[in-house]
Amino acid sequence: MRITFEEIGGRGSGKPYDTQELIAVVLARTLRNGEMVGTGAGSAVARAACRVAQLLQAPALNFVAGGSGAINPFLEPLVPSSCDYANLDCEAVLPLADLITSIAAGRLDTFLIGGLEVDQFGNVNLSVLGDPARPKLRGPGGAALPILTSVERTIIFMTDHSPRSFVPKVSFITAPGFLTGGEAWRKARAEGRIQGHGPHLVVSPLGVFDFEEESKRMRLVSLHPGVTVEAVKAATGFELVGPDEVPITPPPTQIELATLRELDQQRILRV
Amino acid sequence: MSEPNGHGNGASDGGNGDQPPRRPINIEINMQPYPAAPPPDSGPAEPEEADERPSKRLELVEAISAYVPSGLDSLAIGGMHMHNVPMAFVREIVRQKRRIRRLITSPAASLGADLLIGAGLVDEIVTPYVGFEYLGLAPCFRRAAQEGSLKVYEVDELTLVLGLRAGGANQPFAALPPGLELSDVAQANPDFYRPSTDPFTGREVLVTPALRPQLALVHAQQSDSLGNLLFKGSTFTDREMIGAARNALVQVEQVISNVQATRNPLGVGMPGYYLKGIVEAPFSCHPTSSHRFYHYDEAHLKEYLQLAATPAGFQEYLEKYIYAASETEYLSKTAIATG
Numbered sequence: 180m181r182i183t184f185e186e187i188g189g190r191g192s193g194k195p196y197d198t199q200e201l202i203a204v205v206l207a208r209t210l211r212n213g214e215m216v217g218t219g220a221g222s223a224v225a226r227a228a229c230r231v232a233q234l235l236q237a238p239a240l241n242f243v244a245g246g247s248g249a250i251n252p253f254l255e256p257l258v259p260s261s262c263d264y265a266n267l268d269c270e271a272v273l274p275l276a277d278l279i280t281s282i283a284a285g286r287l288d289t290f291l292i293g294g295l296e297v298d299q300f301g302n303v304n305l306s307v308l309g310d311p312a313r314p315k316l317r318g319p320g321g322a323a324l325p326i327l328t329s330v331e332r333t334i335i336f337m338t339d340h341s342p343r344s345f346v347p348k349v350s351f352i353t354a355p356g357f358l359t360g361g362e363a364w365r366k367a368r369a370e371g372r373i374q375g376h377g378p379h380l381v382v383s384p385l386g387v388f389d390f391e392e393e394s395k396r397m398r399l400v401s402l403h404p405g406v407t408v409e410a411v412k413a414a415t416g417f418e419l420v421g422p423d424e425v426p427i428t429p430p431p432t433q434i435e436l437a438t439l440r441e442l443d444q445q446r447i448l449r450v
Numbered sequence: 451m452s453e454p455n456g457h458g459n460g461a462s463d464g465g466n467g468d469q470p471p472r473r474p475i476n477i478e479i480n481m482q483p484y485p486a487a488p489p490p491d492s493g494p495a496e497p498e499e500a501d502e503r504p505s506k507r508l509e510l511v512e513a514i515s516a517y518v519p520s521g522l523d524s525l526a527i528g529g530m531h532m533h534n535v536p537m538a539f540v541r542e543i544v545r546q547k548r549r550i551r552r553l554i555t556s557p558a559a560s561l562g563a564d565l566l567i568g569a570g571l572v573d574e575i576v577t578p579y580v581g582f583e584y585l586g587l588a589p590c591f592r593r594a595a596q597e598g599s600l601k602v603y604e605v606d607e608l609t610l611v612l613g614l615r616a617g618g619a620n621q622p623f624a625a626l627p628p629g630l631e632l633s634d635v636a637q638a639n640p641d642f643y644r645p646s647t648d649p650f651t652g653r654e655v656l657v658t659p660a661l662r663p664q665l666a667l668v669h670a671q672q673s674d675s676l677g678n679l680l681f682k683g684s685t686f687t688d689r690e691m692i693g694a695a696r697n698a699l700v701q702v703e704q705v706i707s708n709v710q711a712t713r714n715p716l717g718v719g720m721p722g723y724y725l726k727g728i729v730e731a732p733f734s735c736h737p738t739s740s741h742r743f744y745h746y747d748e749a750h751l752k753e754y755l756q757l758a759a760t761p762a763g764f765q766e767y768l769e770k771y772i773y774a775a776s777e778t779e780y781l782s783k784t785a786i787a788t789g
Contacts, residue, residue: 220531220558221583246530246558247684259584262531262558264683264741275530275557275686276611283608283627306604307595311638317595317602319581319588322557325606325633355632372629 194404196431198384199448201403202336203227203439204431205382206291209334212237214288217330219245219322223259223447224336225291226266230254231438248273256444282323285374288331292324296349297335299397299417300364301356301378301390304349311351321353328355328372332379340383342416357395364395385411387428391420401428501708505675508727510777513699514542517665517726524552526614526661526695527562528668528688529738531583532746535562536669536701538734541772541780544569552576554663556687557607561738561754564588565772567600568764574601576642576661578610585751589758604635605642609658611687613642616660617694626656666695669735670719671743673702674711677722683741689720697726703743705730731777733786747785 196204206228210216214237218225222245229242230253244252245261252269273281281287294303295318305324309315327333333354337344356378357364367373377395381388387400398420399411404427412419431439443449508516518525529535540562543550548571555563555577563580566572568590580591594600605613612624626643630636636643636656648655668691671682679700681688692698705728712718733740737750757763771780781787 220579220581223584246686249684260531260533260746261583262533262684262686264533264739264745267683267741272684274689275684276615276690279557279607279611306635311634313598314596317587317592320577320579320604321606321633321635322579323607325630325635326608326627328629328632329627351638352632352634355629358632367632372632374629 194430196436197449198403199224200436200439200443201428201431202382202384203231203448204435205387205428206334206336207231207235207435209380210237210240210289213239214241214331215286216240216242217282217287217290217323218242218261219290219292219324220261220319221259222261222291222293222336223257223443226252226254226261227257227439227442227448228291230257230442231435234438235435243273243278244269246275248275248278254442257442257447258445259447279323279326283326283329285329285331287329289379290323290327290330290333291336292327292333292354293336293338294324294353296344296346297337297381298346298349298356299419300358300360300395301333301335301381301397302349302352302358303335303354303356304351305353306351308350324354327375329374331375332377333375334379335381337381337383340385340411340414342414345383345415345417347417357390361393361395385414388419394420396420399425401426403428404430501675503676506677506722506725506727507675507705508699508729510538510542510701510729510731511546513727513729514539514546514548517697517699518543518546518548518550520548522548522550522664524554524661524663524665525550526554526663526666526691527559528556528666528686528691529562529735530556530684530686531558531560532585532738532751533684533735534669534686534688534741535560535735535738536667537562537736537738538701538729538731538777539667539699540565541777543571544768544772547571549573554610554661554691555580556691557610558583560588561751564590564758567591567594568758569768570599572600574603576603576605576610578605578607582751582755585748586755589755590764593761603639603642605639605658606630606633606635609642610661611690613658613661614687614690614694616658617662618690621660623657623659626658628655630656661694663691663695664697666691666698668692668698668700669740670700670702671740672704672706672711673700673722673728674708675705675728676708677720677725677728678708678711678718679720679722679725680706680711680717681719681741682743685719692720692724698724699727699729700725701729701731701734703730703732703734703740733781734777736781736784736786744786750784 210232249269307314737747739746
């Protein structure tokens with residue numbers, strides 16, 4: 180049960196928080212007590228979300244700081260690199276190979292992932308744009324993304340929300356989401372190819388999205404403060420499922436923001 | 451059937467409550483008195499012990515010229531992101547212009563791979579990720595892949611780890627868990643993901659070939675002269691790479707005495723007999739970090755990314771920091787010397 184305190188921000192002129200801070204807080208709220216959460220490369224925002232969740236509503240949550248293998252790092256302070264020595268101020272360190280094989284064995288409940296592109300069925304591309312043999316853009320590569328079908332759920336956070344990053348169909352599936360939709364995904368799951376329940380949420384600089392139960396198409400859940408439905412539609416390269424009345428993402432509470440900034444002393448999330 | 455110890459058929463059965471029979475041990479234990487502790491303030495706390503075992507210490511230049519022939523079949527490079535990357539080894543390969551047919555990276559490669567690729571020394575790469583994490587994409591990797599001058603085999607991290615473990619166990623291939631076939635990473639790289647049949651169930655299974663690098667280059671923080679390695683932070687996939695490779699060389703910040711290195715045997719990350727050589731080279735991960743010894747040099751990495759954004763700028767970086775400089779000269783041009 181999350182305790183909410185007096186809200187600040189969202190009204191008036193200047194926002195008292197940065198977009199990355201809002202994303203961290205939104206991610207933190209989605210994490211559940213007792214689950215084991217994976218984070219990856221460069222995702223300071225994801226690590227911060229895990230620690231904020233531990234401190235505020237999920238004391239029994241466990242998480243790992245990417246390739247460092249650090250379990251339950253204290254993040255005092257939060258640092259930008261997932262493999263930094265500073266992350267080893269933590270409760271235990273799993274050798275990386277053991278961490279990676281444990282993902283396939285289903286030991287992670289949630290994985291927070293990013294990507295170059297996400298499509299309407301939650302497939303994520305972190306590999307290439309265009310023909311893989313002669314790509315238009317060679318991305319870094321998927322790291323652990325292809326094996327996350329064994330994780331109970333993924334939560335996708337996108338640093339960019341534009342028709343280039345929110346596309347009808349990704350040009351390359353690095354992390355399989357709901358494939359070509361509900362029917363294909365249910366078939367693959369029945370065949371034992373997918374153990375988890377797929378993408379759970381998408382958080383972008385503009386809003387929060389989930390996936391419609393039957394079709395598994397992306398659906399608008401809430402708009403971040405100050406963002407309009409029209410702006411989201413214009414920035415999305417496909418038609419979103421959406422209710423007529425879209426709620427506003429609750430802005431960070433005072434306690435959420437204070438907890439986050441206690442970790443983020445280097446102001447990584449405020450650049 | 452002979453039973454050299456004459457204990458009959460009970461040789462391996464210890465489950466009946468009896469003490470398992472023991473083989474006679476024919477080792478002469480050469481008891482020696484403990485060396486007297488040095489009196490306080492009488493010199494170094496750890497005097498160099500007299501060890502008759504051959505030292506594995508090598509000089510950087512000779513280590514690379516001996517173990518990296520031009521056209522080396524396959525090379526694995528340890529470290530991860532901007533941490534524990536064996537950069538002194540990488541720079542020396544660039545200085546000696548040794549070609550690598552296949553580069554195998556850790557789950558996340560960065561500057562090490564990008565420099566070798568930019569210098570035109572790599573034909574193909576097997577990797578789950580090449581980039582600079584929050585600092586951006588890898589410029590030379592990206593350019594070479596987009597131009598088609600580098601063959602990229604993208605594999606996921608699990609396939610890399612299982613391939614290395616298979617290599618270290620002399621398995622021909624490793625079976626992969628279901629679900630990978632849904633990713634285009636598997637579909638686009640049939641050389642590393644082949645469908646086969648599980649002989650136990652008859653179901654389809656993807657398999658990946660063993661990775662058996664000709665050479666692994668790794669960084670550890672400390673070792674003794676025999677190569678007993680102490681990792682002072684994350685080991686990433688360094689141990690798997692050493693285990694899979696036919697030869698392994700390790701660069702270390704410090705060589706310490708055998709007594710110091712092995713005082714806690716559980717802390718030794720890899721015993722020395724796995725290695726062909728160790729090279730003592732302080733700050734040899736620069737500009738990446740060496741866990742617990744120094745942070746990565748973010749300003750230098752940013753300078754690299756800025757220069758390497760163009761081929762001309764990349765050449766400028768090579769001239770300034772690598773071609774015209776030994777390791778000592780390299781470090782003298784960086785923040786380590788200039789503050």
